[in-house]
Amino acid sequence: MIRFDQVNKRYPGSDEILRDVSLEIAGGELVFVTGHSGAGKSTLLKLMAGIERPSSGTVLIGNQNISKLRSRMLPYLRRKFGLIFQDHKLLYDRNCFENVALPLYINGITGHEAGRRIRAALDKVGLLNKEKSMPITLSGGEQQRLAIARAVVSRPAILIADEPTGNLDEAYAKDIMRLFHAFQQVGVTVIIATHDAHGIQNIPAKLLHLDHGKLTIS
Amino acid sequence: MKHWINQHILVWRLLLARIFRNKLSTLMIWGVIGTALSLPTILYIVIDNLNQLAGQVKNEPQISVFMKLDATPATINAFRKKLDQHPDIAHQQFVSKESAWQEMQDLSQGIASKLDSNPLPDAFFIEPKDLAPETIMKIQHEISSWPGVEHVLADADWAKRLYAILQLGKKAVLIISGLLGFALIAVIGNTIRLQIATQREEIEVSKLIGATDGFIRRPFLYAGALYGFGGSLAALVIANTILTIFNHSVTDLAELYGSSFILTLPSWEASLGVVICAVVLSWLGSYIAVNRSLAQLKLH
Numbered sequence: 001m002i003r004f005d006q007v008n009k010r011y012p013g014s015d016e017i018l019r020d021v022s023l024e025i026a027g028g029e030l031v032f033v034t035g036h037s038g039a040g041k042s043t044l045l046k047l048m049a050g051i052e053r054p055s056s057g058t059v060l061i062g063n064q065n066i067s068k069l070r071s072r073m074l075p076y077l078r079r080k081f082g083l084i085f086q087d088h089k090l091l092y093d094r095n096c097f098e099n100v101a102l103p104l105y106i107n108g109i110t111g112h113e114a115g116r117r118i119r120a121a122l123d124k125v126g127l128l129n130k131e132k133s134m135p136i137t138l139s140g141g142e143q144q145r146l147a148i149a150r151a152v153v154s155r156p157a158i159l160i161a162d163e164p165t166g167n168l169d170e171a172y173a174k175d176i177m178r179l180f181h182a183f184q185q186v187g188v189t190v191i192i193a194t195h196d197a198h199g200i201q202n203i204p205a206k207l208l209h210l211d212h213g214k215l216t217i218s
Numbered sequence: 219m220k221h222w223i224n225q226h227i228l229v230w231r232l233l234l235a236r237i238f239r240n241k242l243s244t245l246m247i248w249g250v251i252g253t254a255l256s257l258p259t260i261l262y263i264v265i266d267n268l269n270q271l272a273g274q275v276k277n278e279p280q281i282s283v284f285m286k287l288d289a290t291p292a293t294i295n296a297f298r299k300k301l302d303q304h305p306d307i308a309h310q311q312f313v314s315k316e317s318a319w320q321e322m323q324d325l326s327q328g329i330a331s332k333l334d335s336n337p338l339p340d341a342f343f344i345e346p347k348d349l350a351p352e353t354i355m356k357i358q359h360e361i362s363s364w365p366g367v368e369h370v371l372a373d374a375d376w377a378k379r380l381y382a383i384l385q386l387g388k389k390a391v392l393i394i395s396g397l398l399g400f401a402l403i404a405v406i407g408n409t410i411r412l413q414i415a416t417q418r419e420e421i422e423v424s425k426l427i428g429a430t431d432g433f434i435r436r437p438f439l440y441a442g443a444l445y446g447f448g449g450s451l452a453a454l455v456i457a458n459t460i461l462t463i464f465n466h467s468v469t470d471l472a473e474l475y476g477s478s479f480i481l482t483l484p485s486w487e488a489s490l491g492v493v494i495c496a497v498v499l500s501w502l503g504s505y506i507a508v509n510r511s512l513a514q515l516k517l518h
Contacts, residue, residue: 089423102423
């Protein structure tokens with residue numbers, strides 16, 4: 001599904017953030033990316049989601065080489081992913097329903113079909129009764145669950161979450177992790193970056209550990 | 219195809235909702251564009267009207283040719299044939315000395331009959347194809363040397379002046395239109411740029427989750443075009459109102475000159491032209507603004 005071959009990444013004017021990273025993630029896997037902050041976790045996820053391109057090496061996503069893909073085609077690649085960010089990146093000028101609607105609109109799905117799917121997604125994260133609420137009125141955990149609803153509404157094969165529990169207290173964090181686990185159980189590939197390793201101990205998963213840009217797999 | 223139509227309908231729905239929310243600022247933008255566009259529209263209409271007025275005057279002969287008194291009918295016929303074949307001459311009218319004499323006697327009510335012979339020459343009245351003073355002068359010069367011609371009279375001075383004024387007016391319309399067209403692009407571009415700034419987050423998130431540039435550009439392009447459309451309608455309303463107000467004074471003035479001249483309001487074609495120009499320029503302005511913002515927002 002996702003394959004890295006001797007991938008290096010550096011930004012202009014920075015040191016190497018990822019050094020010689022090779023890995024393979026199969027469909028349906030649950031993967032945790034751990035490491036201290038600044039170890040390159042976010043960069044690794046961005047490369048996986050086709051948001052960044054590698055400086056050298058190859059990144060294959062579903063047999064497509066990111067480096068060789070034309071910029072024009074990148075948006076279509078990104079639609080295969082559900083992305084969840086630490087800061088949610090919700091839009092605060094519209095209600096929950098409309099927030100979740102955005103990926104569908106981008107795919108040209110509107111009307112009845114969209115409404116059905118949006119409510120299904122909100123239901124999955126337990127926010128069906130809040131579809132008319134504005135995101136700002138939700139708690140931190142609820143906001144993150146709303147972000148997850150937005151990520152899964154277009155039924156992506158891969159979910160990528162960058163520190164989804166970073167700002168949440170333990171109870172909420174467990175809640176969110178259970179949700180991700182549930183998605184993996186129904187066949188979705190789930191990749192989660194987290195600096196907090198103890199929340200994941202009792203879930204069987206592949207662990208990718210980053211240390212100053214070097215990757216170890218366990 | 220269905221998705222494509224859905225997306226466009228959705229964009230329009232969002233856009234109209236946004237405009238409805240910001241009624242006041244939308245009206246202000248329409249007002250600004252309307253004012254800017256009404257100026258060249260009015261000037262164009264005035265120049266166009268003067269042009270038509272000049273066209274009416276043009277129907278009167280511009281060049282009078284008086285033949286020698288001893289010119290034979292053969293010379294006159296040859297002359298007439300040459301006139302008919304001349305590429306710059308639209309029309310010629312021959313007035314024989316007899317008919318001129320007759321007309322003069324009729325008009326002078328007997329005074330002319332005190333003259334014992336006809337002093338009038340055969341004459342041609344020539345209408346050139348175009349009003350340009352150079353053409354008139356050229357014809358005058360050329361015909362003077364033809365056989366049998368006594369004198370060629372071309373009253374080109376007034377034509378020259380009118381022509382020069384109209385040329386000046388046309389140039390002014392062109393320059394003002396150009397400047398205000400540029401202003402329109404700038405105003406719309408800036409408006410759209412501000413809107414993009416307030417929707418930066420939405421654009422960023424949309425891009426991250428797979429929106430194409432086209433998807434992001436679309437609502438802003440439509441908004442720009444809509445500003446241009448509303449603005450051009452405002453311009454037409456302003457122009458028509460001002461011209462109608464003007465017309466009261468213009469008819470008074472024309473009456474003093476014994477003319478029934480009146481400024482005609484913009485035709486359908488001209489109005490459509492204003493609308494199309496405004497929409498195209500606004501589209502262009504927003505396109506430039508969105509593309510600049512998209513370039514700054516590159517994720518790579």
